[in-house]
Amino acid sequence: MRIYMEKDYAAMSRRAAHIIAAEIHKNPACVLGLATGSTPIGTYQKLVEWCKAGDLSFAEVTTVNLDEYKGLSGEHDQSYRYFMNDNLFNHVDIDKDFTFVPDGLAEDAEAECAEYDELVEALGYADLQLLGIGHNGHIGFNEPDTCFTKETHVVNLTDSTIDANTRFFANRDEVPRQALTMGVGCIMAAGRVLLIASGEGKADAVYNTVCGPITPECPASILQLHPDVVIVGDEAALSKLVAAGVEVCK
Ligand code: PGA
DSSP, rough: EEEESSHHHHHHHHHHHHHHHHHHHHHHOOOEOOOOTTTTTHHHHHHHHHHTTTTTTTOOEEESSSSEEOOOOOOTTTTTHHHHHHHTTGGGGOOOGGGGGTTOOOHHHHHHHHHHHHHHHHSSSOSSSEEEEOTTBBBBBBBBSSSOOOOEEEEOHHHHHHHHGGGGGGGGSSSSSSSEEOOOOHHHHHHHHEEEEOOOHHHHHHHHHSSSSOOOOGGGGGGGGGGEEEEEEEETTTTTHHTOOOOBBO
């Protein structure tokens, strides 16, 4: 694991965007695994900026997103399809036919999950998988559990995740209770994983990810078994790692 500590959110975003841009420069037809949430917004802004300046092109890139709320259409402004269009795809030269997000409205959600796994496998898995991390250590919507789930699956969101996501909806009742999420299989099959974290609220989750036992109680801890993980965090998110004496790059 390589861990970069950046001063603040802006510097974290810039570092993460550089790592993604490097992947695209190395292989313009790469497959990027993408994430939603507030953490990657600054990273996407940097990528948009560089694309608009002509320094980066998504023309041949394919993307696969981690998850989608069950029951929301891509037109709903809190759906993750909408988020991706709004924060990245509408502003870069990507072919949207090559951007994939699980379909939250699929009549048969289980079948949609199975098809999503087949799709990601057929694409050869992500060359680089971007991840945020939940306060409870979730990645995608893989919530703390008694076992890891390998396949893409339908999950019941935990109260803490519903609470954390209420800020994006008019009220708590409007937050969907279920989501379709990649399991840890596709995430672990990615060539490289880039996990980004910002703020003190993530410090425990990041510490448990790196230093804790590998347990489904902290889903991100499975990344200890991945051969190529890069964590980029700001000082607050990495504070507990640093206090524990874990070496970080600056
Ligand atoms: P956040 O969410 O970026 O909005 O904090 C991260 C996550 O829950 O994966």
